[in-house]
Amino acid sequence: MSKINYRFFMITIVVAVLVGGMFLYKDFSDFCDASVPIFAYHRIEDANDIYSVPPKEFDAQMAYLHGQGYTSMTLYEYAMARKKHEKLHKKMVLIFDDGYRDNLTNAAPILQKYGYKGSIFLAVKFDGWPGYLDWDSDLKLLKYGWEIGSHTYNHKPLTTLTPAQVDYELIKSKEYIQGLYYPPGGPTL
Numbered sequence: 298m299s300k301i302n303y304r305f306f307m308i309t310i311v312v313a314v315l316v317g318g319m320f321l322y323k324d325f326s327d328f329c330d331a332s333v334p335i336f337a338y339h340r341i342e343d344a345n346d347i348y349s350v351p352p353k354e355f356d357a358q359m360a361y362l363h364g365q366g367y368t369s370m371t372l373y374e375y376a377m378a379r380k381k382h383e384k385l386h387k388k389m390v391l392i393f394d395d396g397y398r399d400n401l402t403n404a405a406p407i408l409q410k411y412g413y414k415g416s417i418f419l420a421v422k423f424d425g426w427p428g429y430l431d432w433d434s435d436l437k438l439l440k441y442g443w444e445i446g447s448h449t450y451n452h453k454p455l456t457t458l459t460p461a462q463v464d465y466e467l468i469k470s471k472e473y474i475q476g477l478y479y480p481p482g483g484p485t486l
C-alpha cells in the first residue's frame with residue numbers, strides 16, 4: 298500500500314469510528330429520554346425480609362437519585378407523557394405495592410424531603426388490617442401528592458382467575474379507590 302493510500306485508509310477508519318460513535322451516542326441519549334426507571338417497593342421498615350427496605354437505606358437511595366438529578370412522576374403522569382411522546386430525561390416512577398402503613402409513616406415523609414411522590418397500589422381487602430393503611434391514611438397519602446391505584450381486591454394472581462373473577466377484582470377495587478378520590482359529599486382534597 299502506498300503512503301497516500303495508507304493515509305487515506307487510516308483517515309477513513311477514523312471517520313467511520315467517529316460517525317459510528319455519534320450514532321451510538323444519539324441512540325443512547327434517545328433511549329435515556331424515552332426510558333424511565335420504575336422502582337418497585339413494598340414495605341419501608343426495619344424488617345429482615347426481601348419485601349422490606351429499612352427507612353435509612355430508603356432515604357440513602359432517594360438521596361442518591363436526587364443527587365443524580367432525578368425527579369419523580371406518578372405512573373399516570375408517565376403514561377400520559379409517553380402518549381404525548383414527551384422527553385423523559387432523568388424522570389423516574391416510585392411504586393409501592395399492597396398498601397402497607399409504613400408507606401405513610403416512613404416512606405411519604407422521606408419522599409417529601411426530596412420533592413418526590415409515590416404511586417401506591419392497594420390490595421383493597423387489606424385496607425384497615427393491622428399493619429396496613431386504612432381509609433384515613435389513604436387520604437393522607439393523597440394529600441402528600443401520591444397516586445393511589447388498584448392491586449386487585451383480594452391480592453390474587455389474575456392469570457389464575459376466571460374472566461368473571463377478574464372483573465370482580467377490578468370493579469370492586471376501583472369502586473373503593475374512586476371513593477377516595479371522589480368521596481360522597483364532595484372531594485376532601
Ligand SMILES: [Zn+2]
Nearest residue numbers: 394395448452
Ligand atoms: Zn402484592
